[in-house]
Amino acid sequence: MxxxxxxxxxxxxxxxxxxxxxEVEVGAPAHGGHCVARLDGRVLxxxxxxxxxxxxxxxxxxxxxYLRADAVEIHTPSPDRVEPPCPxxxxxxCGGCDLQHVASDAQLRWKAxxxxxxxxxxxxxxxxxxVEALSPVLGWRSRVxxxxxxxxxxxxxxxxxxxxxxxxxxxIAHPAIQELDLLDREWPDVDALEAVASTGGDVxxxxxxxxxxxxxxxxxxxxxxxxxxxxxxxxxxxxxxSGPDEVAEEAMGRxxxxxPEGFWQVHPAAADTxxxxxxxxxxxxxxxxxxxxxGGAGLFAAAVTDRTGARTTLVESSPIGCAAARANLAxxxxxxxxxxxxxxxxxxRRVTGPVDLVVLDPPRSGAGAHVVRAIAxxxxxxxxxxxxxxxxxxxxxxxxxxxxxxxxxxxxxDCFPMTQHVECVALLEPAPQPxx
Numbered sequence: 001m002x003x004x005x006x007x008x009x010x011x012x013x014x015x016x017x018x019x020x021x022x023e024v025e026v027g028a029p030a031h032g033g034h035c036v037a038r039l040d041g042r043v044l045x046x047x048x049x050x051x052x053x054x055x056x057x058x059x060x061x062x063x064x065x066y067l068r069a070d071a072v073e074i075h076t077p078s079p080d081r082v083e084p085p086c087p088x089x090x091x092x093x094c095g096g097c098d099l100q101h102v103a104s105d106a107q108l109r110w111k112a113x114x115x116x117x118x119x120x121x122x123x124x125x126x127x128x129x130x131v132e133a134l135s136p137v138l139g140w141r142s143r144v145x146x147x148x149x150x151x152x153x154x155x156x157x158x159x160x161x162x163x164x165x166x167x168x169x170x171x172i173a174h175p176a177i178q179e180l181d182l183l184d185r186e187w188p189d190v191d192a193l194e195a196v197a198s199t200g201g202d203v204x205x206x207x208x209x210x211x212x213x214x215x216x217x218x219x220x221x222x223x224x225x226x227x228x229x230x231x232x233x234x235x236x237x238x239x240x241x242s243g244p245d246e247v248a249e250e251a252m253g254r255x256x257x258x259x260p261e262g263f264w265q266v267h268p269a270a271a272d273t274x275x276x277x278x279x280x281x282x283x284x285x286x287x288x289x290x291x292x293x294x295g296g297a298g299l300f301a302a303a304v305t306d307r308t309g310a311r312t313t314l315v316e317s318s319p320i321g322c323a324a325a326r327a328n329l330a331x332x333x334x335x336x337x338x339x340x341x342x343x344x345x346x347x348x349r350r351v352t353g354p355v356d357l358v359v360l361d362p363p364r365s366g367a368g369a370h371v372v373r374a375i376a377x378x379x380x381x382x383x384x385x386x387x388x389x390x391x392x393x394x395x396x397x398x399x400x401x402x403x404x405x406x407x408x409x410x411x412x413x414d415c416f417p418m419t420q421h422v423e424c425v426a427l428l429e430p431a432p433q434p435x436x
Contacts, residue, residue, distance in 0.1 A: 016059050016067065023075070026053045029110045031118055031391050033098030033420030034068075044069050047159065048091055048101060050078035058091065061160070068160075080106035085138060086171040088156070089418075095159030096220075097172060098420040104137055108414055111422040115390040115412055122394035123401060129412055134269045137417035141172045141220060143266050146193040152186035154193055172418050174268075176203045194238070196260040199268050200248025204260035205241040212237025220266050221364055221388035221421050251275060252303050256328045262320040263296050270415040274425060275303040277411050278359055278384045281427040284308045288356035288381070291315070293342045293371070298325035298335065300359040300386070305332050313351050317341045342367070346374035353378040360385045366392025369399050376403040383428040388415075393424055406431045 016022070024037040026049040035051055037044040042065070046057050049071035057069035070091035074081070084090065084100035099107050108131040116129045134140075146154040149164035156165055169178045174197035182193050182205060192208040238261055249256040249264050251271035258264050265271040278300055284290070284307040292301040295314035305312045314329075315338045316322050322339040329335045338345050342362075345351045347370075358380045360367055366389065367375075375383060383400075387393035397407050409427040416422065 016062060018059050018062060020059045021056050021072065022059070022069075023054065023056050026051060026055055026071070028117075029113055031114050031420075037069075039067075042067060046071050047098065048072075049074075050081055050102060050106075052076075053078050053081070078106075088165060088167050092158065094156045094165045094167060094170075095161065096156050096170070097418040100418050104133070104417070107417065108133060111414065111420075112412065114420075115393075115410075115422060115424060118390040118394040119397065119407075122391060123398035123407070125394075125397065125401075125407060127407060127410060129410060131412040131414050131422055133414050134267055134273060134417070137414075138171050139173065139175050139178070140267045140417060141170070141177075142174045142197050142199070142268060143220075143264070144170060144173045144177050144195050146182060146195075148187045148190050148192060152188035152190075154183050154185075154187060180205060193241075194261070196243070196247055198247035198258075198264075199250045199271075200255065202244055202247035202260075204243025204247055206238040206260060207241050208237055209239060219364070220416050220419060221423075251299060252306075254302060254328070256297060256299075256324070258297050258324050258328075259320055262324055263318070265299075265415070267415045267417075270413070270423065271299055273413055273415075274386055274423065275299050277413075277425045278386065279303050279307065281409055281411075281425060282357050282359075282382055282384050284357055286310070289354060290357040290359065291351060291355050291375075291378075291380075292359045292361075293367075293375075294361045294363070295325060295337075295359075296321045296361070298329045298337075300361065300384075301325070301335050302329055302332060304357060304359060305329075305334055308334075308357075310334060311336065313338060313355075315340060315342050315345045315351055343370050343374075346371060353380075356381045358383045362387070362392070362396075364389040364392060366396050368396070372396050372399040373403065376400065376405060379430070381429070385424075385426040385428060387424045387426065388421060390422065390424065393426060397426065397428070400428050404431050405429065 027036045030036050034045040034047045035049045044067045046069045054076040055071040056073035058072045061068035080103045082103050088094040089100035111131045112129045119125045119127050147164045148154050153166045155167045176197035177195040190207045194206040196204045246257040252275050284304050287310050288308045290304050290312045292314040295316045301312045301314045312335045408429050412424045
């Protein structure tokens with residue numbers, strides 16, 4: 001245990017350990033699904049709390065300079081506090097939902113505050129943010145991964161833990177997934193179960209046999225995989241239990257076929273919403289050349305190319321995503337598909353200018369400075385940046401800003417109700433050149 005006297009500003013007599021309880025006043029929400037409180041100069045990141053509440057917080061983790069805690073008793077409840085719709089959404093319970101104790105409209109304000117603060121802190125921008133609701137707020141999650149414990153019982157994980165919480169059903173899971181019998185059985189030879197319910201009405205279930213490797217993080221913002229089929233086994237060692245080889249998804253007036261283990265937006269309304277927003281912000285014109293980076297099955301490439309009729313280069317590292325894009329965009333010969341990591345494709349000039357429009361939809365970690373610099377060097381007219389992590393977005397917006405670009409528009413959507421996650425679409429454009 002770290003000596004508290006080593007932390008500047010902390011009372012040396014304050015020697016808290018996991019399980020200790022303290023009473024604190026809760027402050028503003030922070031990135032990560034918690035609120036910030038302070039105790040004798042030390043920062044506490046408190047889950048299951050709301051700004052303005054006075055709570056008893058139980059210490060769950062101790063780090064140099066900060067603590068993590070759960071609000072286990074609410075002394076002064078916020079008017080935005082509600083009874084969680086799920087009986088497993090409590091301290092020590094399922095860690096999948098961060099905000100079930102928060103009223104729906106307050107969840108939108110919470111997420112807007114987080115996005116705004118990240119832009120201010122990491123990009124130096126004071127930019128207005130409003131998060132728009134998507135319906136439904138329960139029963140929306142179309143891709144769910146259940147972990148299986150040592151006794152063969154399926155469930156969901158505690159927050160920041162590998163401890164499995166057996167459940168009867170997940171309240172944010174799509175109704176068709178809730179109707180499956182995966183949680184009614186024991187799975188002694190399985191490490192994880194996955195279920196998909198598509199917007200086209202298909203339902204599929206997959207299993208990861210025991211010993212098939214470490215489980216991916218169960219993150220609603222990242223439902224895809226990045227490896228191909230090997231020796232008849234699905235990516236990640238999965239085995240299909242039921243359902244079709246490909247599921248149908250519907251978006252932007254098109255019908256898509258995607259393997260259930262491939263990537264697709266998790267909220268049923270997200271694909272249409274995000275693609276329409278990208279088009280609205282970019283205003284693609286006939287003849288404009290575009291790049292779709294981290295393009296997946298080609299949702300944004302199709303939306304942009306339908307309006308430009310010109311060449312679009314889609315870059316995607318996942319063989320599954322590239323195969324889906326080739327099959328689904330076969331009627332759009334203007335789309336070229338490059339199977340490569342984005343940074344590699346840009347560095348080795350597999351993707352070259354001139355280019356007018358760029359759609360950038362990186363994973364949670366963001367695009368990174370190398371990719372941002374390469375895009376800026378290509379001098380497109382505009383970039384639409386689709387982001388599921390506000391901190392990564394803010395870092396990359398800051399890099400764009402250092403290269404003479406500016407954030408000119410931002411729309412945010414609650415594509416992950418009841419969780420901390422939020423999806424943003426940002427428009428970045430070169431700053432006007434001063435008149436000589």
